Amino acid sequence: MLTPVLEIRSVTKQFGPVKALTSADFSLAKGEIHALCGENGAGKSTLMNIIAGILQPDDGEILIDGAAVRIPSPTVAQGLGIGLVHQETALCPDASVAENIFMATTSRRRAFLMNYRALEQQAQKIMSRLAPIDVRQKVSDLAISSQQLVEIAKALTLDCRILIFDEPTAALTEAETRLLFNIIRELKSQGISIIYISHRMAEIFSLCDRVTILRDGCFVATRTIADITADDIMRLMVGREISSLYPAKQNRDARSFRPLLSVRNAGDDERIRDVSFDLMQGEILGIGGLIGSGRTEIAEGICGLRPMTRGEIRLHDRPATIRQYADAVSAGLVYLSEDRKGSGIFLDLPIAQNISVLNLKALTTRAGLIDTRSERRLADDFAKRLNVRMSGVDMPVSALSGGNQQKVAIAKQLAVDPKVIVMDEPTRGIDVGAKSEIHMLLRALCNSGIGIVVISSELPELLGLCDRVLVIREGAVAGELDADEMTEEAIIRLASGLQNEQTARAADHAA
Numbered sequence: 057m058l059t060p061v062l063e064i065r066s067v068t069k070q071f072g073p074v075k076a077l078t079s080a081d082f083s084l085a086k087g088e089i090h091a092l093c094g095e096n097g098a099g100k101s102t103l104m105n106i107i108a109g110i111l112q113p114d115d116g117e118i119l120i121d122g123a124a125v126r127i128p129s130p131t132v133a134q135g136l137g138i139g140l141v142h143q144e145t146a147l148c149p150d151a152s153v154a155e156n157i158f159m160a161t162t163s164r165r166r167a168f169l170m171n172y173r174a175l176e177q178q179a180q181k182i183m184s185r186l187a188p189i190d191v192r193q194k195v196s197d198l199a200i201s202s203q204q205l206v207e208i209a210k211a212l213t214l215d216c217r218i219l220i221f222d223e224p225t226a227a228l229t230e231a232e233t234r235l236l237f238n239i240i241r242e243l244k245s246q247g248i249s250i251i252y253i254s255h256r257m258a259e260i261f262s263l264c265d266r267v268t269i270l271r272d273g274c275f276v277a278t279r280t281i282a283d284i285t286a287d288d289i290m291r292l293m294v295g296r297e298i299s300s301l302y303p304a305k306q307n308r309d310a311r312s313f314r315p316l317l318s319v320r321n322a323g324d325d326e327r328i329r330d331v332s333f334d335l336m337q338g339e340i341l342g343i344g345g346l347i348g349s350g351r352t353e354i355a356e357g358i359c360g361l362r363p364m365t366r367g368e369i370r371l372h373d374r375p376a377t378i379r380q381y382a383d384a385v386s387a388g389l390v391y392l393s394e395d396r397k398g399s400g401i402f403l404d405l406p407i408a409q410n411i412s413v414l415n416l417k418a419l420t421t422r423a424g425l426i427d428t429r430s431e432r433r434l435a436d437d438f439a440k441r442l443n444v445r446m447s448g449v450d451m452p453v454s455a456l457s458g459g460n461q462q463k464v465a466i467a468k469q470l471a472v473d474p475k476v477i478v479m480d481e482p483t484r485g486i487d488v489g490a491k492s493e494i495h496m497l498l499r500a501l502c503n504s505g506i507g508i509v510v511i512s513s514e515l516p517e518l519l520g521l522c523d524r525v526l527v528i529r530e531g532a533v534a535g536e537l538d539a540d541e542m543t544e545e546a547i548i549r550l551a552s553g554l555q556n557e558q559t560a561r562a563a564d565h566a567a
Contacts, residue, residue, distance in 0.1 A: 059122040060087045061249050062107070062218055069102050069117030069273075071455065076102040079116070079273045082268055083372065084218065089240065091260045091281075094270035094293055095487040097445065099456030100253050101143075103270070104220050107251075108140040109133035122361055134160060139222050143253075143458075143485055145203045149196035154179035156195055157210045182209050186235055201228055201347050202397055208236065219243065220251045228483045229513075237263055255487050257286040264488075282540040294489040301492050302520035303499040305539070306338065315373065316507040317389070317476045319358060322367030327353040329532040331367070335476065335507045340498060341351040342522030343511045345551045348470030348562070350531035351511045352394060357480045357481045359384045359391040371475065385414055388475035392465055392482060393510070400465040401453050408435035408449040409466050415471045438467035443493060459490025466497070477501070483517065495521055515544045527551050 064082040068075070077099045084090050094100050096216065103113040117124050120136055127133050133140075136531065141495060146158045154172075157179045179191040179549040186205045194547050197204060208432040221240070225233045240250055252264055261281060269292040296380050317335040322328055327350045335341050345351050356362040358369060360378040367378045378386045393399035401410050412417060412419055412431045418436070419427050435449040442463040446456065453464055462482065471478055482498070483491040492547065496520065502508050518525050525537045527550035535550040548554075 057132055058085065060084055060119075061121060062372055063117075063122075064103065064107070065117040065119065067103065067106060067113045067118070069099075069106065069111065069113055074455075075273050077106075077113075077273045079166065079275070080270065080273065083392070084251060085265075086249055087244055087247045088266065089244055089252055090262045092251055092253045092265040092270070093255075093260070093267055093289055094276075095457075095489045097272075098270040098293070098487070099273040100270055101222065102273075104140060104222060104251065104253065106217075107133070108138055108220065111138075114341060125251065128363070131367060134214060136538065137215065138220070139211045139214040141211045141217070141222060143223040143226065144201075145207045147195045147203060147206060149194070149222070151195060152207075152468075152505055153189060153192065153193055153195060153198070153206050153301065154191040156211055157182060157191065159160050159210065160214060172217075174563045179209075180474050182212055185209075185239060187232060187309070192427070199348065205232065205453040208239075216248060218249050222253045222257070223485050224252075224362075225254070225256065233259075233373065255485070255491070260289070261286065261322070266298075271295055291490050293327040293487065301488065301495060303496050305499075305523055306503070316371070317369075317509075318349045318370040318373070320368045320370075322354070322357060322364055322369070324353070324357055324363060324528060325365045327531045328357055328364070331531075331533055333526055333533065333536070337511060338502050338511060339524070340502050340503050340508045340522045342525040343509060343528060344515070344516040344525050344547045345528035345534070347513060349528045349551065351528050352480055353531065354528065355391060355480055355509070355511060359389060359478060361391065385474075387558070388473070388474060390414070390469040390474045390477050392469055392479040394480035396458075396462060396465055398486075403454040403462055406450045406452055407439060407444070407456075407464055408432050409436055410453050411435040411449075411467045411471050414468055433538040434471060435467075438471055439464070442467050442497060445512065459486040459493075461485055462490070462494065463549075466494070470501075473507065476507045476509070480511045481513065482510060482511075483514075515547055518542070518547065519544065529553055 060083040064080060064086040066081065067077055067079040068078040068079055080099060080103055081460065092100050102111060106113050109130045118127060125136065154176045158175055176191050183191050186209055188211050189202055189205065195206060211219060223287055224236060228489045244250060254260055264277060265291060267284065268282050269289060270280045271293060314337050315334040316337040320332045322331040329352055343351050353362060357364045360381045361384050369378055371387055371389065378384045397403060407432050412434055416426065419431050421427050432449055439446060439449055444460050449450050453461055483494055498508055510522060519542050523539060525542055525547060527534045527547055530552055537546055
């Protein structure tokens with residue numbers, strides 16, 4: 057065999073009492089696309105951060121071209137030809153897209169003055185390979201999907217021999233994903249080696265040559281893609297059979313048809329146009345549509361997180377006045393953001409304070425202080441109910457895996473005893489085991505009488521989890537699909553406008 061361009065031998069990493077990696081092994085060939093799979097908390101990100109110089113191993117060896125190396129910092133990693141595209145964007149929000157793309161390059165230059173015109177021209181050339189984003193914009197003005205594309209463009213400027221992609225398509229549309237795949241294949245043809253971390257099996261089987269599976273910080277197996285199935289990978293990841301990602305839906309005859317939440321003619325004179333729908337008690341209503349269609353804006357408008365200029369909202373058939381998010385929470389309507397780390401949780405705070413943050417009024421004593429004992433009891437109860445894997449509720453949320461962070465974000469919503477939960481991309485970037493647990497939890501909440509709205513870019517999730525699907529296009533409802541009408545093709549037709557075009561042509565023909 058040829059000498060691997062990168063080899064990891066028996067690498068161990070421990071954070072206090074928690075072993076993140078135990079004698080982990082991994083090898084990467086030149087010009088190979090090698091998938092790395094495992095549940096959240098399996099050690100994937102820890103291993104990648106060690107390779108990228110962000111973390112230091114406690115034991116073990118890293119070899120580049122057969123020679124042992126030490127990688128004490130990201131700068132050294134870049135000098136060795138290693139680049140990392142983070143799952144959570146590591147961008148400077150107040151800088152322009154161009155400045156972010158060339159951040160690593162400009163930090164090494166010695167010239168006193170910056171030629172911004174040349175910088176922007178070079179950045180635009182790179183950015184245009186992925187999306188028509190104006191590189192003069194500030195990163196903070198971009199949507200999450202566009203920020204992810206900037207993160208990818210930034211990595212493409214580095215002179216890499218090894219490029220690590222950590223869940224790069226989690227926030228991308230299908231069209232953007234296809235463009236990224238073309239670029240990755242082009243990089244492979246140039247002899248660049250790719251480590252590709254993803255929970256999406258279709259991507260792994262479409263793109264990768266080999267796959268390595270980690271479980272609980274330990275190496276489990278490496279297989280060629282031709283010699284393994286998606287079911288095999290999932291079984292090796294979780295150490296057990298997963299019979300189904302989605303729980304059984306309620307029988308249509310057993311479902312309540314009493315509206316729990318009613319929205320009529322909602323609009324904001326900007327992105328949302330005359331949106332009307334009902335959410336029934338004990339129902340999971342899916343909201344689909346292309347990224348940028350207005351799905352998130354509708355959810356934020358309903359929940360008081362962005363101004364609405366017209367429309368009516370009713371809860372339990374009573375008018376609800378929602379001018380800000382606090383009004384929504386008081387009315388029993390809560391929102392889970394798609395940006396988990398930016399808006400869903402406080403990474404540096406303990407689990408207990410994260411879970412209690414919406415319920416502080418109930419936990420405040422007459423002296424105006426938080427009853428910390430009651431806060432801990434509340435948090436402990438919800439953490440156990442949601443099976444959060446932790447050492448205790450005093451543990452900072454930043455120390456949890458992505459799936460457990462998402463469970464804490466959900467626990468925060470449940471702590472105020474809501475009647476309706478609006479969830480934006482509730483399983484984005486989490487592994488198959490945690491995803492299955494969250495699906496089961498949502499169905500259990502639904503069966504208890506809570507109404508749930510799920511916004512998702514994953515069509516299989518909408519079809520497998522939801523009782524009905526509302527499709528949004530250009531800030532308006534393009535159509536509604538009941539259980540017997542829900543297919544991927546039907547959703548795509550409505551989301552893209554193809555269904556409306558065909559209907560219009562049929563009407564013209566009939567006339």
